[in-house]
Amino acid sequence: YNRNLELLTGDLQGWLADGQVPVVMMSSDIKARGLADSLQSRNLNAAFVKEGALLRPGRITVISGELTAGFRFWNENWLLLTENDIFGMQKKRRLHTKNSGAQLQYFSEIKAGDYVVHSVHGIGRYIGVENVLVDGVHRDYLLLAYAGDDKLYVPVEQVGMLHKYVGNEGQAPRLSKMGGADWKRVQSKARAAITELAEELLRLYAQRKIVPGHAFAEDTEWQRDFEERFPYEETPDQLKAIAEIKADMEKPEPMDRLLCGDVGYGKTEVAIRAAFKAVMDGKQVAVMVPTTVLAQQHFMTFKERMQPFGVKVEMVSRFCTPREQKRILNDLENGQVDVLIGTHRLLQQDVLFPDLGLLVIDEEQRFGVAQKEKIKRWKTGVDVLTLSATPIPRTLHLALVNGRDMSVIESPPEERLPVETYVAEYNPGMIKEALEREMRRGGRIYYVHNRVLGLENIAADLRSLVPGINIRIAHGQMSEDMLEDAMIAFYEGSCDVLLSTSIIENGLDVPLANTIIIDGAENFGLSQLYQMRGRVGRSSRLAYAYFVYKRNRALSEVAEKRLQAIRDFTELGAGFKIAMRDLEIRGAGNLLGAQQHGHIAGVGFAAYCDMLERTIRKLKDGVEDGIPEPDPVLEISVDGYIPDDYIADPRYKLELYRRFAGLDYGEKDDLLDEIIDRFGEPPEEVEVLWRVACLRALCRLLHIRGISVKPGELRITFAENAAIDPNALMQLISEQQQYMNFKSGAQAQLIFRTVKLKTDSLTWLEKNLPRLAFD
Template structure:
């Protein structure tokens, strides 16, 4: 067809994601042809067209006409998403338990306006034991975190000004040191082991990636680049890929696996369930069908004879990619040349399996996938020892799932099933009790005789379960009545209605994972979470249902994970050994202290990876390279006036977001955002942003406070060793004098103190001697 068009002299443009491959095929079939009216262009368009007039005929041909593939179109309609940055900050409600880093556990009592030295300011108020009140300046909102314990229970309030909190923090600091040592010991061993450096991308890698039938999100692209860079380095990779359900983790893993195979290595893909193993096996086999890559599966869906044959081929190198459950960790599994291990949902494997996986991390490249979002503070702690990629962007065509929560209603169940059948779709019905699942099947057949119903659960034999899943995948079954075996990773785009019976008995993360089984394409999906129609759910069960109903927006995994922490506690996340310590200071402060310990030890390990991590004893005042919190008290009215933003909850979230800013670029961007969203900034808000700028510059040079005293500005430092270095600086800024532990900035009559303060901080920040970390580190090492 193309040749006949081209030979007529008509102009032809072929626009394809695989233009180079098409060009090669064209000249392979027509090597003598030399057509000037044919062009191949690397791009992606939704469809082609023909333009004609009396002078010429113009053809534009796309992947849609060549392969039947169409580029998914971005939807222009507004979607409900976490569309403002501060929406990522969990709301603090009056009465919530909070932790102040310096004063301990209290109860949040809301925002309040107060006069100080004639200036109006807004404060966060916290109640402590015996009715004591702490007023926290809004620029110090980062010192407050919501309390999340180890078991979801209520804590006791601390005494304001007592010694108990300092003693508690000291004990936790010792425990955190041990956890950091364990984490960094594995990190250090990985750094000194000589790994395998995978080759750079081949032409086949490009062709595989071009054949992806969707448009990659920016997060996917970034993760793929990071993973490839890790693989090309001569040390074992240990990267965690964290992404919401349906955000494209499998495709990223598949590309990494293909890259490993292109370098002659074998790949093991470890998954928690046989159903998910089957799903991944089909996905990998389909995507890699055009390439000489042998993909196999090892699970109970295979007969003993098939397993023996697969193991033999694996040992002699005839299998490139093996996908399986924990069966892959068995002692009889041998690889000829294993190069990459992909672990899906590692937290669902047992302790013994995790120990085996831990050992692997020092030997081969490891990529771990998880749909459980990591709390921000834990993320900061782990980034010191593990490489982490986040997939936060939903695919363009994805729609939020309409979610219903309520008592079980046969009438509503019938309506939901019929609506899905009318549009040619299929239904997941989750009933998590094997003993009564047959009775539920009879109930559904009687309720919806128009539908084909079949059962799938983990206690069925391999052939039965495999057959049921295959029939559902091919559309022979309308309703798959199953237990939670469908919870992880299952991807059936035609199934877009989920019904969960007795949803109040499921964990919040389970409910979220189940809901992620539907709505994986451009079709609107529905999820129904039913509780018992006569019995009331437990308080925790009701809370879980409320959370799943409230969080229906795309990318809700983070807020759901945080609420799950509050309901269940954080004990499971960091292990039972840390249970008491998390309970005493709260999850967020605990992980912040862990992040501090990790970063400090890494400073000492920087030049010597062979150092015995457990031998590093940190002095109690060793806070490098982190800055101590800076206290800024200046004669300014600061805050966000209620006349500018009336919603107190929004003001609070903005304060917390502002206190988390880490550099002046972010501060400038926030100022522009205020003007764009809310209009010209009032003076109080401008003063607050100025105060935040002072705080950022002060943190950068190691100050602990910036205070106005008797017409001068007092700058205090956090360590005497640094101060002694600083006060000897021969070229102090004009009007600045140094003392034993501070600087005084004198303001003359013709100077604007706000401008001078920023200038002084900037000049001090430019002095290379101001933070002599190497001297401090050498002192600690005893050098």
């Protein structure tokens, strides 16, 4: 600090002598005042300025602000320095977005033409949103078509009763007949099978809890110091995931947690902290990755973070010589290696951990069945943390129904932009333009093809398209030295294009590589396509991804769905949705064996999950009825809907209706602010819709069953477990005793004769219902 201050003093004296006017920006008022005092003690004319003129000749002005880099206009006589310019990069500030749990709502993303499951009426087809005039009031309804000519108009506040139908791939479900017994019979059969499955899952879950594990100690001072050295500010999701993992590690039973986070969203840092915690408690850590390239990357990252604290990190992979491997494994067996990183090489018999405490598995879906079985045997009694951007459907399913614990990181890194994605037939002109554009801005390009034999021909084609282009080839059949040489050449920038197989799926983090072309995209799996797109866009530059398929070739239905999904999900943090779509494309029936196959197809995967989760909760908690309390019914005749001239897109309408239906009372103002930000000032109809949604959310809090407003009468029905303050209720009744009376009983009711009501019923309820809550 003092050295930096000395250099700053010299620079400031020079600028003042040249007639320049320096302004110094610190990240807080406290730091700004402190710097001004330090400069004054060094005989410089410096002042902390909160308000007023910043530029005063002969004076150094110190202010507070959020800029991360200074600047100077050469035709002006002033300049700005920031805290980062003086003291180096401080912790980066990220723009935090509130996590609204959207990662689990993929099955609610319904568009016209989709099959849906209504919890009462069964499987229908969603037609769209229709505005209907009923008793002089305009309301929006969701229109569903059922077997025959049956139609169902669902009030928008009941949107929570709908799930998107996900069943077997390529098979359209049979539409239910409204009011028929078929749907009840299908549900009944599924419920019986689900109860059996839930008992089995709970048995497995309980067995895992019974196996003794190691209860790690609470964080040490070293842990806090280690975490402070992370050069960025953690996102809220990262902090939440870290807290959940540490809490699991401190329990006496073994941890089994899935950490879901998009490519480059900070999963590795979470794993590093868990590994450091294990090492601080005297345990060893194994980090298993699917590829040698990823092992090398993790080795560099773990070593850089942990070495200053004396933690011994080693790696075994085919990049190591047999002699090096022997030395490392010998040190491991003697307890001299704290963290060992490697591919499935770690599963071989000569790898012996005398005191393994934590196993980290990165990209679980890339391991084969045999390897997973070995891992399963190996991890008994050991804490396990699995990292994945696109978890395989079975893993995802078990996490969704509480078979294992899951943390999700959704917050994107600051300044990250979504990748510009194109899906098209192969076109030499498009490829040439993509290559030349990236080269013009000094960047590098990944070009992926799924067959080793075709790589040399593609290299020749690319050289003819762009003469002088520098291309290196990389694939798994090359020798270790040649592969490493190609990777390093690309990383360091001595070649323009890395032409490879999908070996780069989990590869080096190359911030300057911001274009990827995937040739023969129809031949890759959805999660593979997504992972490969994640190789680019890892900086603040706009990145491009081209998914090209053969010309004049008919795509299979599955390939078409995959490419459509990769085109649909371009937003940041789409990994979770990709996993959900993968589940839909591959079909849900093979998740839990043939016994469950028909039941999943019969009721749809989302409804199946919902039933299974409720059954598990019922068995686990001993609650007789797993059915949640019904939503409050509000019968208030007001014009509340979303007009087409405010929001035309039916998908956004449906999303907003879902948000209104599930509104939390404490977040009502946040939702209104978001609506204004996204769509502009709402018309009266939307404002009324929001007011009714707030009232419904309050009724949930107070356990009010329903509110009915009729000419001359307002009736409030309370649930048995109503959470209202009896004193406040008595006060309200005494104020209106001529017009109000209270009926006690199983469903108590407050009845108000509104003949003398000076305001409308909605305004009266908004004013008086909050009074009934306990302080």
